[in-house]
Amino acid sequence: MTHDAQRSFETAWSDGRVADLRDALAGWYHAGHRKLPWREDISPYRVWLSEIMCQQTQVATVIPYFHRFLSAFPTVTDLAAADEQDVLALWAGLGYYRRCRNLHAAAKVVANELGGVFPGSAAELLALPGVGRYTAAAIASIAFGEVAAVLDGNVKRVLARLDAEDTPVNTGPGERLQWALAEKLVSRDDPASHNQAMMELGAVVCKPGTPDCPRCPVSDVCAAFAAGTPDQYPVKKKKKKAVAVRGVAAVCVDDDGRILLARRPDDVLLGGLWEAPGGPVDGSTAKDSGGGEDDGAGRAALTQHLSERLGIRDAPGAYLGAVTHVFSHRRLTLDVYQLRATKGSSRDPLSFYTAASWFDASALGSQHAPLSRLTEKVLELASDVQVWP
DNA sequence: AAGACGGGGAG
DNA sequence: CTCCCAGTCTT
Structure with a gap:
């Protein structure tokens, strides 16, 4: 942050204002908050699992996945011992599949190198794959x-509104400013409740768009509320739109109703998942x-993808139609x-896919x-077009 | 500093 | 449509 920003920051947050914020936030949180599955029976494993799943994903989306994972893998040792494809299959639909492979890798570290015991500090947690500054602090404080x-x-x-901060939050300077303020404000007595209360406040009161300031416990220490402009924060630098791209895929079904799928490599979009084989069209x-x-x-x-990626030299047949799908950076x-x-079409070494196999389409x-x-x-x-019954 | 990386919910 | 979500990692 700039020197000026640092100084105004120190001036703006007197000890009294900090204490007022902590007390009001704690009182509000303890008076009633959402009941979330990972807030019960707190353990490092449960907190870690929930935090990884919640990255860039709404709480309501995570909850059923959280239950399924705990049921399938009650402990970090169970997760570490599982086959990665089975873990990915449980993760399917949650997105950001790198998270899942990092989750599995971290479980193996904890189970095999740390005796099944999670590291007890944020600094150590940070070394686990998929655990960044946010997640390390969340686990360390809550667990x-x-x-x-x-x-x-x-x-x-929340912080951008509290300070009516005009520095874009999604830039280096904005992030540094916000981390410094977050560290200054975090309760020394109950960091677990304080952190969860800050997130809860952002999720249910200090929402995007129009916040519910009349119900906010900290509106009297909020600069944006005082100025009457909470809807103007946080300031963000615009993101680029997803670019349109084109691809092709083949649905290949044999006489027994089985479909040919291929597994994508790990370090690409949708890495490790199976798909109807194909690839991009360079338009x-x-x-x-x-x-x-x-x-x-x-x-x-x-035709080229099927040949190069799977060694299949047959030409595509009927056109079945198009599907559209939006990723964060591609349309x-x-x-x-x-x-x-083509049963028994001998297969050249796979150049892109890591495996290819026939699956019973009905199951x-x-x-x-x-x-x-x-x-x-x-x-x-x-x-829909009845390629198979 | 910027881009890659999913999918769904809300307005 | 747009924006956002209990972010992390790579380049």
Whole structure:
């Protein structure tokens, strides 16, 4: 932060204002808060699992996944011993699949190198894969009572409004300013409740758009409320829009109703998941990359991908239609073709996929093959046009 | 500093 | 449509 920002920051947060904030926040939180599964039977394992799942994911989305994981893997040792494909299959649909592989890797570290006991400090937790500054502080404070501040999307919004901060929160200077303020404000007596209260406040009162200031316990120490401009915070630098891209995929079903799927490599989009084989169509880099129709470019790209990636040299058959899917940084139009089953087409070494296998199409969900929502859309399209019964 | 990385909910 | 969500990692 700049020297001026540092000085105004110190001036703005007198000991009295800090104490008022902590007390009002604690009183509000203890008077009633959401009952969340990971707030009961607190253990490092449960807190860690919930924090990883909650990264960039809404609480309501996480809850059913949290229950399924705990049921399948009651302890970190159980998780460490599981097959990674089975862990991914339970994670399927939650997104950001790197989180899942990091989760599994961290479980192995804890189980195999640390005797099944989680590190007891934020500094040590930070060394686990998938655990950054936020998550390390969350686990350390909630599970171990360490005085370590958290800064997530909720807290950023709360702090930006408390200080009417004009520095964009999604920039280096803005982040440094906010971490410093969060560390200054965190309660020395009960950091676990303080951190959860800050996030709870952001989630249920100090919401994006129009906050519910009349119900806010800390409005009397809030600069944005005093100025009547809470809706103007947090200030953010605009993100770039997702660019449109085009792809092709083949639905290949044999006479026994089994479908050919291939597993994507780890270090790519949707890494480790299975899909109907295909790949990108290198179109013009113009705004509209085309797609959504049966054309020569799509057929040529699919023919090449099937040959290079799987050693399949048959040409695509009927055009089944298109599915669209939006990622955070890509807007994909995927053209789907049928492919005549070619049993025993000898397979060259896989160049992109890490595996290829036939799956019983009527029981895909129970075969431990993790599928993305995109692939589910492809299978749904094929089912709609009755590629298989 | 900027981009990659999913999917769904809310307005 | 847009924005956002109990962020982390790589380049």
